[in-house]
Amino acid sequence: MKDPERWTEWNLRRASVVRIYECGDRMVVLSPEGEGHALAGDSAALAAAVLSFLEAPHTGAEVLAHVEALAGAPIERPEVIGELLGLLLRGRALETPAAPKPARAAGPRLVLGLTGAAATMHAPALIQRLQARGFEVRAAATESALRFVRAEALEALTHAPVVSAIWPEGQAHRVPHIELAEWADAVLICPASATTIGRLAAGDHASVVAAIALATRAPVLVVPSMNPAMYAEAAVQRNLARLVEDGLHVAHPARALEVADAPATRTPMLGGAPPPEVVVQLLEAIVRERASAVLTQVPRGAAGWDRLYRTHAAEELPWQRDAADPDLLAALEREGASGLSVLEVGTGLGALATAIAGRGHTVVATDISAAALEQARARAPASRAIWLCDDITETRLRGRFDVVLDRACLHLLGRAEAERHAAAMTRLIGAGGVLIVKTLAEPAAGVTQYSSATIAALFAPGFALEHEAASTLPGPAAAPAARLFVLRRAGARDPAVS
Numbered sequence: 001m002k003d004p005e006r007w008t009e010w011n012l013r014r015a016s017v018v019r020i021y022e023c024g025d026r027m028v029v030l031s032p033e034g035e036g037h038a039l040a041g042d043s044a045a046l047a048a049a050v051l052s053f054l055e056a057p058h059t060g061a062e063v064l065a066h067v068e069a070l071a072g073a074p075i076e077r078p079e080v081i082g083e084l085l086g087l088l089l090r091g092r093a094l095e096t097p098a099a100p101k102p103a104r105a106a107g108p109r110l111v112l113g114l115t116g117a118a119a120t121m122h123a124p125a126l127i128q129r130l131q132a133r134g135f136e137v138r139a140a141a142t143e144s145a146l147r148f149v150r151a152e153a154l155e156a157l158t159h160a161p162v163v164s165a166i167w168p169e170g171q172a173h174r175v176p177h178i179e180l181a182e183w184a185d186a187v188l189i190c191p192a193s194a195t196t197i198g199r200l201a202a203g204d205h206a207s208v209v210a211a212i213a214l215a216t217r218a219p220v221l222v223v224p225s226m227n228p229a230m231y232a233e234a235a236v237q238r239n240l241a242r243l244v245e246d247g248l249h250v251a252h253p254a255r256a257l258e259v260a261d262a263p264a265t266r267t268p269m270l271g272g273a274p275p276p277e278v279v280v281q282l283l284e285a286i287v288r289e290r291a292s293a294v295l296t297q298v299p300r301g302a303a304g305w306d307r308l309y310r311t312h313a314a315e316e317l318p319w320q321r322d323a324a325d326p327d328l329l330a331a332l333e334r335e336g337a338s339g340l341s342v343l344e345v346g347t348g349l350g351a352l353a354t355a356i357a358g359r360g361h362t363v364v365a366t367d368i369s370a371a372a373l374e375q376a377r378a379r380a381p382a383s384r385a386i387w388l389c390d391d392i393t394e395t396r397l398r399g400r401f402d403v404v405l406d407r408a409c410l411h412l413l414g415r416a417e418a419e420r421h422a423a424a425m426t427r428l429i430g431a432g433g434v435l436i437v438k439t440l441a442e443p444a445a446g447v448t449q450y451s452s453a454t455i456a457a458l459f460a461p462g463f464a465l466e467h468e469a470a471s472t473l474p475g476p477a478a479a480p481a482a483r484l485f486v487l488r489r490a491g492a493r494d495p496a497v498s
């Protein structure tokens with residue numbers, strides 16, 4: 001509760017949803033409970049001006065100054081503004097501005113399967129809620145589903161064609177259900193009709209929605225929605241139990257209204273889909289659960305890394321850190337305070353590259369994952385780092401760098417890949433340049449631990465180990481022990497390069 005005496009210090013903005021209507025010279029502000037407060041004449045005009053000004057966040061004092069500027073004279077009783085702000089706050093027409101959330105590029109990819117259940121008419125609201133939570137949504141629909149919602153509405157929201165047939169017209173070389181099954185990080189069938197549930201239980205791929213859900217390796221959430229008598233049927237219950245057994249996720253139903261009953265006689269009965277916000281919560285929990293399972297193993301290849309970056313928030317990645325590790329920066333500074341040409345391999349969300357570019361070095365930052373780089377760009381739009389999608393074990397990079405930084409990339413590579421990494425360093429680092437590597441010093445699945453002897457042997461004869469120190473790899477939750485290695489390329493640094 002805000003102190004009414006200190007209204008000039010309140011920081012406020014107009015709420016995104018307000019319960020207000022106007023008629024004649026009256027403005028009515030409803031509370032969330034539906035109680036109305038009417039303002040008339042000058043008060044209504046003042047409230048309209050204040051709401052319009054608070055489209056951007058301002059303090060109470062700024063509101064007062066704005067109103068005085070509009071009136072062309074000081075307000076006789078400034079406390080009127082405080083009272084008005086209090087009224088609008090109680091009616092939730094105003095709110096305290098929240099800190100802006102960082103842009104979330106490349107969120108999880110979701111295929112939404114729609115079926116001929118009446119709740120498909122709510123699909124646009126569900127899609128909007130999914131998109132607001134960062135999902136990239138593609139829709140697939142059975143023939144019956146398109147009786148409840150038009151494909152055009154879904155396409156307007158998703159900016160992608162709705163897949164509604166196994167055999168699409170005019171796309172001879174594509175098999176849409178397989179394409180979408182592979183594309184998806186998660187599949188949501190909501191609402192799931194009794195017929196589609198039966199198809200899934202029987203392994204019947206005849207409809208495009210069932211085919212996607214059966215063919216995908218992504219987690220599938222089935223949200224049944226039907227008449228209570230249908231839901232209670234032995235066959236439907238048997239089919240749902242089968243889906244659970246088969247490893248699909250099945251949501252429990254809500255009490256909902258049955259459209260088959262006349263409007264005046266409808267009462268809530270068990271069998272309907274839960275509301276969109278609940279469906280999204282269930283889906284997010286399933287995506288998170290799958291994602292944590294994935295984190296226990298190192299992804300393979302670009303597709304695996306892309307999926308990992310799409311399905312994880314930054315704070316869920318154990319190695320992710322928004323600041324640069326001080327010892328990596330210090331090792332770089334020893335080579336030069338600015339003006340070096342630096343390559344960072346395995347940049348991930350790009351915090352280190354952005355920090356280094358901010359110190360006046362020319363930075364090329366690469367990662368095998370395009371999804372990671374998309375997020376790196378979105379997190380630091382003003383960064384001067386050059387982001388490139390590249391696999392360092394099969395690099396397409398040319399040119400020479402003074403310094404290459406590798407924070408926790410080398411240790412994830414198998415023996416043959418590490419050798420290709422070493423060969424790439426020999427080509428990419430100029431005479432006298434350095435490779436600065438940080439590797440995990442604690443045992444972990446899929447991670448190679450390096451000692452001074454093994455790292456020196458890997459990069460010999462092109463490089464000599466110059467420096468080694470105990471370090472850590474700080475992430476959001478822990479800072480496991482690590483080792484920092486500095487390896488120098490033979491020869492004197494070419495002055496033209498640095």
Ligand SMILES: Cc1cc2nc3c(=O)[nH]c(=O)nc-3n(C[C@H](O)[C@H](O)[C@H](O)COP(=O)(O)O)c2cc1C
Nearest residue numbers: 115116117118142144145193194195196225226227
């Ligand atoms: C107005 C109307 C509403 C319907 N609502 C549902 C429903 O909520 N759940 C359901 O399982 N079937 C419902 N049906 C029946 C399905 O549309 C029908 O079983 C169809 O075969 C489903 O096929 P699909 O799973 O391929 O979309 C409804 C049918 C009509 C005519």
